[in-house]
Amino acid sequence: MSSSAEQIRNWNGPAILGYGFRPFFLGAAVFAGVAMAVWIGALAGLWIIPSAFGPIEWHAHEFLWGYLSAVVAGFMLTAVPNWTGRLPIVGHPLALLWSSWALGRIAVFFSAGLPPLLLAGLDLLFLALLISMLGREIVAGRNWRNLKVLAMVGTLLTGNAVFHLENLSGEALSQGYGIRLGIGSAILLIAVIGGRIIPSFTRNWLARRAPGRLPEGFSTFDKAAIGLTAAALLLWVARPGSALAGILLLAAGAANLLRLARWAGWRSLSEPLVSILHAAYLFVPLGFLLVGSAALWPEQVPPSAAIHAWTAGAILLMTLAVMTRASLGHSGMPLTADRRITAIYVLALVAALSRIAAGLAPGASWLLEVAGLGWILAFLVFVAVYAPLFLKPRRA
Template sequence: MQTGASARECRAAGPRVMASTAEQMRAWRGPAILSYGFRPFFLGAALWAAVAMALWVAVLTGAADLPLAFDPISWHAHEFLFGYLGAVVAGFLMTAVPNWTGRLPIVGARLGLLAALWLVGRVVVAVPGPLSPLAVAVIDLGFPVLLALAILREIVAGKNWRNLIVLALLGVMIAANGLFHWEAARGDFAAEGYGLRLGLAAGIGMIALIGGRIVPSFTRNWLVVQGSPARPVPPMQRFDKLVLLASGAVLLLWVAAPARAEAGWALLALAALHAARLARWSGWHGRGEPLLWVLHLGYGFVPLGALALGVSILWPALLPPAAGLHVWMAGALGLMTLAVMTRATLGHGGQALTAGPGTVAIYLCLVASVLLRLWAGMSGAVWPLHLSALAWAAAFGGFALLYGPLLARARRR
């Protein structure tokens, strides 16, 4: 399974797929940003990640007073997990599915409608006005439900049954979002509820599944071009399937009983399994290309996050649970999605698949944000938290500045 990161890497899908996709894009005469699914959603996700972080800091410091649909911490968690990540998942799926199924991509007005629904969801969750919690939930869930139906139609029409698992994980995210809204409406602290954990588990499951295919594949492609004899272990071997099955079991245990010692020990074991899986992909040999090592580093936050959460459960005095949670949320989800967005934008924008200094800078800003957030949680100091927020906004604001023009203009011929 490929992300559609470049024409060269997707050529295996066959000439008919490539030709029909190109014909569909050429037939579109409207704004270039509506010519492919990754364009509006990757740009919207990056802008929202930066803006939402700035709004959250302003609310926490008293500089702004927004009538949020949830308490500030729950809103912050919701808008990253279901707002930002939801847009990235949409951009990825709407770019990858045509390559999986051989069908034409969704473009133009239909794509614009989906993007508008996502944006309306962000507005009503931030400023619900007279809307009831039920109305806010219905509006917010409208986008992912419609996306799932569109993706299901394409997979069924293309008889691409092997990728139904990705759609199933999207379904889990939708259910988790609905559960988050329900918990908040009944007065629970949704940032520590079942909905958040279930949504995060689905996100980590997507990284384990999709990342487990693209990271070794892209690594092999790069090593072949470089003439290196090193090769990663091919994706989805028996060990990979074992890790995925173990991940599902451990994540469900953590969702259901996050404070139990059994969940802590299981997370430590899961960390070891994912670290061993990552070590099989020859990441060290790709250290010369940032577009490659960032994928390995992003995946590396999966075992690091499992380790941090396990430690926070077993020895909470060493690491608060919220700090451990951010290793997965900001580290694994944040860096992995940023890596995929940069690579896909370069490839589909007709650019060389190599990272310049600006791209390396936004990667480093995001890594710094994760480390500073971890430091803030361990030390109890406030200033690392503010620096973490600044580094986060710089990473995604930097992506919007660097890659926004590529996303908004037609592909170079």
């Protein structure tokens, strides 16, 4: 049987279909920048989004199940062959999967004229296909321990299904179970996968340099922290304003902060490609602390600022960190961040901090403008830097 590398090299079609991360990372980045510009224009009254959802609901839905789902697909399609030793999904099956994602984005955007059940089917198709394809590979490769990662992707799909059920019943979507389940699934994915890749990548980078403290390995503490994280998120999804949820969220925030401190991130400041992973994960405990505080003291801590610590902070920065690094490594490029890649991180960090600050200071509307501009510029630079890598064959 040919290896994954041989399978990729033997693909004679367009280079962008030669590896799973290529179409999905590029599609996610282009979509994220355009969607933000469209949303800002809609809020400014320049045009109307022809969606069945309101502007805020469309923005939240497409961040989770448009942008994030595409990044998750790119990551999983790249990681699963390494986990299982089986051939990667390339070529026409990959094109079919990407097309189902693009079809979902078109359907949601023009959903004002679609029957709700048809809309739900078109939108849910992508993640259902992804889970089916990856599940087959994981089972065939007998890689049982990574089924839990696929189950978390299934929870992301479930959140989207709940969102559509709430739409059918006429419930308030922006405050519904579906959105919270989608956010919770994303944060749990970051906690689990981030707990693998951040200390591993940091250790590999530090081991080639001066001796000193290295990240601590996965231990019982990590298992307990992930368990507490899952429990806090589950209760937040079910009862977001309860005192017990607030207490568990604060405890999970403290646990994840301690977990991050064990990974020696301060020693990686000279390499942005590594340090951005730690900066991104910092927004996970920050989000827990803010969301927990908002549950306990809603008049002092606005829920909008709390939620955006997770979305504009942890999810945005971690996805960009993963996309920039994985794209370099699997394109045969050196694993180091030049000034352009560092600019992506700085712009995204400005966007995240500005959006959180805007929630804490509702009267400072200029912060929203800074956040939106930083977001758009970050993805514009990403596309300018990485599109050439995605559109040409891998460097030998």
